[in-house]
Amino acid sequence: MATYVITGANRGLGLALAQHLAAxxxxxxxxxxxxxxxxTLSAIPGVHVVALELTDPESSKTAAAEVTKLTGGAxxxxxxxxxxxxxTLPLDFETYPSDDALIEDMKTSFDINAIGAVLTIxxxxxxxxxxxxxxxxxxxxxxxxxxxxxxxxxxMSVSYGVSKAAADYAVLKFAIKYADEGFIFMSLSPGxxxxxATAKVSAIPTTPEGxxxxxxxxxxxxxxxxxxxxxxxxxxxxxxxxxxxxxxLKPEDNGRFLTHHxxxxxxx
Numbered sequence: 347m348a349t350y351v352i353t354g355a356n357r358g359l360g361l362a363l364a365q366h367l368a369a370x371x372x373x374x375x376x377x378x379x380x381x382x383x384x385x386t387l388s389a390i391p392g393v394h395v396v397a398l399e400l401t402d403p404e405s406s407k408t409a410a411a412e413v414t415k416l417t418g419g420a421x422x423x424x425x426x427x428x429x430x431x432x433x434t435l436p437l438d439f440e441t442y443p444s445d446d447a448l449i450e451d452m453k454t455s456f457d458i459n460a461i462g463a464v465l466t467i468x469x470x471x472x473x474x475x476x477x478x479x480x481x482x483x484x485x486x487x488x489x490x491x492x493x494x495x496x497x498x499x500x501x502m503s504v505s506y507g508v509s510k511a512a513a514d515y516a517v518l519k520f521a522i523k524y525a526d527e528g529f530i531f532m533s534l535s536p537g538x539x540x541x542x543a544t545a546k547v548s549a550i551p552t553t554p555e556g557x558x559x560x561x562x563x564x565x566x567x568x569x570x571x572x573x574x575x576x577x578x579x580x581x582x583x584x585x586x587x588x589x590x591x592x593x594x595l596k597p598e599d600n601g602r603f604l605t606h607h608x609x610x611x612x613x614x
Contacts, residue, residue: 348479349374350375350424351375351425352367353376355376355384359584363425363585375394420476424467455508458509463484463517467517485533502566514603517532534606536606539581540579594608
């Protein structure tokens with residue numbers, strides 16, 4: 347049995363990860379911005395829910411202190427899953443309705459997806475140092491990977507992609523610093539996942555123009571993964587694949603970006 351902390355575990359992939367890991371008999375602590383609303387998460391046998399606001403350093407420290415009480419001061423695996431995306435996914439820098447809208451979306455994305463991840467990792471490092479596995483997994487995306495973007499010729503998903511790319515680079519910095527202490531820091535892309543059942547915001551625009559842009563984005567995905575059948579995974583399917591990759595991580599994976607297939611190029 348291992349001890350896992352999963353951020354953003356109240357819905358989507360995070361919830362599926364919590365369900366899967368708890369069913370295996372692991373100790374699972376899931377975070378949510380408001381634990382009182384995380385009813386599905388809290389109903390999972392053996393799962394504890396802790397409050398965490400990603401962009402608040404004090405919230406991160408408080409969450410780590412609460413987890414310390416629950417685990418005795420040690421965490422084996424941190425899965426930094428919590429993140430932000432909006433209906434702007436199909437947009438590029440020039441298709442935002444205004445510069446103010448672009449700036450707001452970029453700032454929000456960066457605050458949550460990049461700075462929030464760094465604050466979370468910092469807060470939980472003392473517990474991870476006391477753990478046995480010392481694994482830190484940042485749930486990333488193809489949209490933030492330069493190699494994918496070049497092959498896919500994907501110039502969209504700018505706020506989401508740029509903020510995720512920044513977090514991937516931050517993860518690499520942690521990986522380099524703690525390589526000699528037995529840590530494995532890595533970014534993990536879950537591929538396409540249908541989180542609509544529990545999402546607050548739909549990733550698919552509702553206007554004809556927005557849907558056309560979304561389809562252009564999908565076509566770019568096909569350039570990078572020509573064998574993809576356009577089917578997106580359920581959260582449960584993606585969670586199982588991600589956990590398999592996490593379980594198989596080796597020291598040489600420290601600092602790497604891997605897909606849910608355990609390689610660097612099978613994006614979907």
